[in-house]
Amino acid sequence: MQNLILFTSKDRDTLLKLRKGESKFGEHIQLISNLTNIYDDIKSLDVDYVIFGISEDIGVYANYGKTGTYKAWEATVKVLLNIQNNSFTNPKRVLILGHLNYGEARKMVKEKQSKKNIAKAKSFVEEIDKDVTYLVSTIVKAGKTPIIIGGGHNNAYGNIKGLSLAKNETVNVINFDAHTDFRAEEGRHSGNGFSYTYAEGFLKNYFIFGLHENYTSDKLLKTLNKVKAIKYNTYEALEVKNELDYNLELDRGLNHISSKPFGIEIDCDAIENIPSSAATPSGFSVKQARQFVHYFAKHENASYLHICEAAPTSKTETKVGKLITYLITDFIRTNGR
Numbered sequence: 109m110q111n112l113i114l115f116t117s118k119d120r121d122t123l124l125k126l127r128k129g130e131s132k133f134g135e136h137i138q139l140i141s142n143l144t145n146i147y148d149d150i151k152s153l154d155v156d157y158v159i160f161g162i163s164e165d166i167g168v169y170a171n172y173g174k175t176g177t178y179k180a181w182e183a184t185v186k187v188l189l190n191i192q193n194n195s196f197t198n199p200k201r202v203l204i205l206g207h208l209n210y211g212e213a214r215k216m217v218k219e220k221q222s223k224k225n226i227a228k229a230k231s232f233v234e235e236i237d238k239d240v241t242y243l244v245s246t247i248v249k250a251g252k253t254p255i256i257i258g259g260g261h262n263n264a265y266g267n268i269k270g271l272s273l274a275k276n277e278t279v280n281v282i283n284f285d286a287h288t289d290f291r292a293e294e295g296r297h298s299g300n301g302f303s304y305t306y307a308e309g310f311l312k313n314y315f316i317f318g319l320h321e322n323y324t325s326d327k328l329l330k331t332l333n334k335v336k337a338i339k340y341n342t343y344e345a346l347e348v349k350n351e352l353d354y355n356l357e358l359d360r361g362l363n364h365i366s367s368k369p370f371g372i373e374i375d376c377d378a379i380e381n382i383p384s385s386a387a388t389p390s391g392f393s394v395k396q397a398r399q400f401v402h403y404f405a406k407h408e409n410a411s412y413l414h415i416c417e418a419a420p421t422s423k424t425e426t427k428v429g430k431l432i433t434y435l436i437t438d439f440i441r442t443n444g445r
């Protein structure tokens with residue numbers, strides 16, 4: 109795992125802001141100081157959740173999106189470590205593994221999006237896919253639940269494939285997203301993680317929650333309406349036209365995906381005013397995103413959480429880090445109880 113940078117006790121101590129009389133989340137998390145065999149190392153730890161980041165925006169670049177998603181991991185870990193340790197947050201059950209780093213390859217995202225560069229980026233996304241697939245499948249095989257902090261939504265590919273390989277069956281997904289990410293198989297990028305895993309036989313049932321009608325092509329709508337394994341609702345039907353009820357749609361979503369192990373995908377571009385690769389002034393509230401995670405995390409077949417596409421700047425990193433931390437802790441609080 110040459111791209112995996114372990115999160116060390118030194119990293120933790122640098123980021124921890126201690127307060128007299130308080131006990132912080134980061135003081136109680138588990139770490140791996142040395143990798144010998146990643147499967148054995150993870151399996152032997154008495155934790156339920158393994159959190160890792162994917163510091164990349166190459167998939168977003170390859171999809172002509174706004175880059176910067178590589179910064180979400182750092183923004184998250186800075187906040188997560190400094191929330192309180194208490195009976196609600198339970199950090200002893202959490203391993204912070206580290207992050208996948210693509211510092212050298214990432215240099216390409218500063219280049220013009222020429223045909224040649226896009227082709228190069230697409231082929232590099234396949235390398236990232238291999239790392240993510242391997243990590244997710246190893247964590248699941250070791251009996252733990254991965255929490256993945258992206259990165260672009262291209263990483264849904266490795267999550268789905270990794271879960272499917274670990275379980276040795278096709279798996280389902282619920283995706284809180286303004287976009288289908290079911291674009292053509294035209295080389296890997298952030299807009300086709302679900303179409304590729306569906307075509308390759310890893311993804312079975314797929315539910316997209318809150319599609320934006322302005323950003324879904326007619327061609328894609330025809331595909332969605334034709335394929336029985338795919339169900340969706342739109343943000344407009346839920347929140348603008350009030351044709352659908354949010355809670356009833358949560359039930360419909362769960363009904364479509366819960367018969368098998370399933371992943372929960374949260375694309376931050378579905379949440380209003382969050383700095384992300386396709387940020388929107390019109391979208392779900394943070395409260396709705398949190399309720400969504402809480403609702404699906406409760407189910408025994410909830411098998412991973414992926415939060416992606418957030419692209420913080422130095423001005424917005426605390427806001428993004430807090431948002432992602434709320435979603436992580438909502439998942440941990442509810443899952444397995």
Ligand SMILES: N=CN[C@@H](CCC(=O)O)C(=O)O
Pocket residue numbers: 171172173174260261262287288289291298299300385386417
């Ligand atoms: N993961 C995001 N995918 C979107 C991006 C849209 C955009 O950049 O505007 C998509 O391919 O549609």
